[in-house]
Amino acid sequence: MRELIRTSIVFRSASAVLGMVFLVGSIFSVFTYFYLVNTEQKHSISNIKELLNSVENTAAVACYLSDRNLSNDVANDLQKNTNIKEVRIFNKSTLLSEVKKSLPKTTQNLGNTSGKESDYIQKDIYSPFNKTEQVCHIRIRVNQEAINDQSTTNAGIISLLLFLQTILMASAVAYIVLSLITRPIKTISDSLHNLRPEKGELLPQAEKNKYDELGQLTSDVNRLITNLVATLDEERELRIQHALGEKKFQTIFDNAETGIFQMNKDAILTSCNPALLQMLGVEKNSFDIALIEIMKGQELRLHLMIDNAVNEMRVVSEDFYVETDSQKQKKWIHLVIHATENGELQGLMNDITERKLREESANQLAITDHLTGAYNRLGFEREMSRRSKAHANGIGSPFFLMLIDLDKFKQINDQLGHQAGDEVLMQFSKILHKTLRKSDFIARLGGDEFVVLLHDLQQQTIAEEIAKKIIAQVSTPFLLSNNSSASIGTSIGISFIHATSFITAEVLAQADIAMYEVKKSGRNDYRVASATYS
Structure with a gap:
């Protein structure tokens, strides 16, 4: 029964209608019954x-004349009423007439009892000639049992008829609901249950419901099915096109020379093509490739790049210097990434090693003296600019600057020619490279003027020792390619720069003053600037 109520709208609706009507009909029938009982009794x-x-007038004459026969006739007439059990007529204190209804033994025994006061109806009878003179008193005992039986019988019949009428009307309503509403809905439901809309099947349209709400419901469902079939066909076509597009993309993805990848916010690759694996020298079966580990020393730049791509939703690109694991090969890569809607990152990777090497070579040529192999004036200016920024930021280290000028170099050019002068410059450059540390900086500013930066050095005595070594080695004549020799000297001016900010021009000016003091005093010597830059 519970399953039937849960699954059948027909049974549920019929039960609801009949149950509600039965409840309402029962309540009204009971109310009507008690109301009619009370009304019938009254x-x-x-x-x-x-x-x-x-009979009041007749009783008045009988009592006035004290006529017992006439009084008995009145009492008998009253007693004929089935609802009257006993009639007594009193003439003052004398009982003029008394009539009792013959009752069954049990009822008679009950009738002998005095009864309740409500069971009696009394009336005073006045003289027919004087309406103020009481001549007798009539006392009637009501047959309450007969009244109750009659009223309950009549009320029961009427209540039963009312209840039956309610049941019949409820059945009619239930039948109308079932035949006109519920059963057509169930028919539609059964048809829907067995319908295969993906094959274009439609609901049958009942002719009698063609223009009503159920007909409209059927039409709407059929319209939805038609739209669904069209959508499925369109989706099927789109799926085929998508599969073809994916196949084309996969071909491009697998065969592209550019590295293509996906990664999360932690720079862990979740997908990549063979070109990227080959570019990074990673095994094909490797998983969870971390760009952070590949780009050691550049992690902060990569994290900033990812944050910019995610937070600003724009395409960002950077160049990174990496070392592959396969052959410890160092290379430059150009990385381009952008964030997707799901929080992942997509990107491209290109090997730009050759381009970077060409750029570095070009930059190196731009800052290198082609004759001596030392840095040129541009290289010196860039180095001093770098050191000046480091000192200004509080991360620089103290160093000595040595400004060197070759003595008698003009005479060699004039007497032996410029080729001999070039050989002298190259040999002097070799002396500097052999004498100084690899961390020190050597540049040719032009002509026979050189500058040396003694990196991270604070002891003046060490700087003076280096100057003495340079002077001593230059004092030995240079052997030239034409079997001749050239003798020169060196004048060196030295400035000291503390770990504070400085101005390059002022440092050079101090070293230049010290160097010219050497030249004035006889050349081939060194001198430390009296007021070093601090």
Whole structure:
């Protein structure tokens, strides 16, 4: 029963209608029953009183004359009413007439009892000639059992008829609901249950419901099915096109020379093509490739790049210097990434090693003296600019600057020619490279003027020792390619720069002053600037 109520709208609707009607009908039937019982009882008492009023004149004559026969006739007429059990007529204190209804033994025994006061109806009878003179008193005992039986019987019949009428109307309503609403809905439901909309099947349209709400429901469902079939066909076509597009993309993805990849915010690759694996020298079966580990020393730049791509939703690109694991090969890569809607990152990777090497070579040529192999004036200016920024930021280290000028170099050019002068410059450059540390900086500013930066050095005595070594080695004549020799000297001016900010021009000016003091005093010597830059 519970399963039937849960699954059947027909049974549920019929049960609901009949149950509600039965409940309402029962309540109204019970109410009607008690109302009719009370009404019938009141009506019976009223009839008795009217009967008593109808014999009042006759009773007045009988009592006035004290005529027992006439009084008995009045009492017998009253007693004929089935609802009257006993009639007594009193002439003052004398019982003029008394009539009792013959009752069954059990009822008679009950009748001998005194009864309740409500079971009696009394009326005073006045003289027919004087309406103020009481001549007798009539006392009637009501047959309450008969009244109750009659009223309950009549009320029960009417209540039963009312209840049956309610049941019949409820059944009619339920039948109408079932035949006109519920059963057509169930028919539609059963048809839907067995319908295969993906094959274009439609609901059958009932002719009698063609223009009503159920017909509209059927039409709407069929329209939805038609739209669904069209959508499925379109989706199937799109799926085929998508599969073809994926196949083309996969071909491009697998065969592209550019590295293509996907990664998460932690720079862990989740997908990549063979070109990227080959570019990074990673095994094909490797998983969870971390760009952070590949780009050691550049992690902060990569994280900033990822944050910019995610937070600003734009394409960002950077160049990175990496070392592959396969052959410890160092190379430059150009990385381009952008964030997707799901929080992942997509990107491209290109090997730009050759381009970077060409750029570095070009930059190196731009800052290198082609004759001596030392840095040129541009290289010196870039180095001093770098050191100046480091000192200004508080991360620089103290160093000595040595400004060197070759003595008698002009005479060699004039007497032996420029080729001999070039050989002298190259040999002097070799002396500097052999004498100084690899961390020190050597540059040719032009002509026979050189500058040396003694990196991270604070002891002046060490700087002076280096100057003495340079002077001593230059004092030995240079052997030239034409079997001749050239003798030169060196004048060196030295400035000291503390770990504070400085101005390159002022440092050079101090070293230049010290160097010219050497030249004035006889050349081939060194001198430390009296006021070093601090």
